[in-house]
Amino acid sequence: MNNNKWNKNYILCQNYYHYYGNVNISCDFRTIDGINYHEEGIYLGKWLSYQIKKYLNGLLPKEQEEQLSLLDINFDESRNELNWEKNYELLLTYYNSHNHLNLPIHLKENPTLEDELEYKLARCLRYQKKLYKEGKLSLERIQKLENLGVVWDIYKNKRQKILLCEMYNINIRENELFKNISYQELYSKICFLSEMRYPIVDKGILHEVMKMSNPDLIAKYQVSIQELINRYYLKVKVI
Numbered sequence: 001m002n003n004n005k006w007n008k009n010y011i012l013c014q015n016y017y018h019y020y021g022n023v024n025i026s027c028d029f030r031t032i033d034g035i036n037y038h039e040e041g042i043y044l045g046k047w048l049s050y051q052i053k054k055y056l057n058g059l060l061p062k063e064q065e066e067q068l069s070l071l072d073i074n075f076d077e078s079r080n081e082l083n084w085e086k087n088y089e090l091l092l093t094y095y096n097s098h099n100h101l102n103l104p105i106h107l108k109e110n111p112t113l114e115d116e117l118e119y120k121l122a123r124c125l126r127y128q129k130k131l132y133k134e135g136k137l138s139l140e141r142i143q144k145l146e147n148l149g150v151v152w153d154i155y156k157n158k159r160q161k162i163l164l165c166e167m168y169n170i171n172i173r174e175n176e177l178f179k180n181i182s183y184q185e186l187y188s189k190i191c192f193l194s195e196m197r198y199p200i201v202d203k204g205i206l207h208e209v210m211k212m213s214n215p216d217l218i219a220k221y222q223v224s225i226q227e228l229i230n231r232y233y234l235k236v237k238v239i
Helices: 003-020 044-056 062-069 075-098 113-133 139-146 154-167 175-180 183-195 214-221 225-233
Strands: none
Touching (some): 044 075, 075 113, 075 214
């Protein structure tokens, strides 16, 4: 991008900052004046996010960095946000592959690359739980982690799962399922099977949906675990 175009977009950010008092610009905000939404305008939030990413990767010219600093952009905070999102994406990928976030507390001897990744994710998750207990985790982050089945009070969650299993005659001795599935996922899968009129337990055998990972569920039933949680547990209307 040439300097003239960069300066033009920067002026739009200035206008936004002076009018709204911050540059917390939504990624879908389009504008031609930096203040009002306009269908033909540029995606100002996306442009600013790109500049911040360039800074974090050491690619933003010093002059542009100084100009953006005048808009009270906290680059250290932006770095933390980017790191959090990267770790969240790793957690999401692991959850989609394994259908749980039961990560090892200790690193194995002679660990593989996968063992090291799991240990790293476990430390990351423990830190998020620490922040939660201290009241320092944002509602947005709490929701995103809960969508992956993260349980803040493991004992409360265990009691809820036992009651739910008893209600639907699910044998909680199926240890692997009971250990690996969150209450949100358990509840949502039960609601899904009930709505589809599938037996949850048939002749002592648990329906396959209850044990399915996210990719398997999508492949066979064209619905993700997250969609089930949104639909039944979070009661988000699916259009």
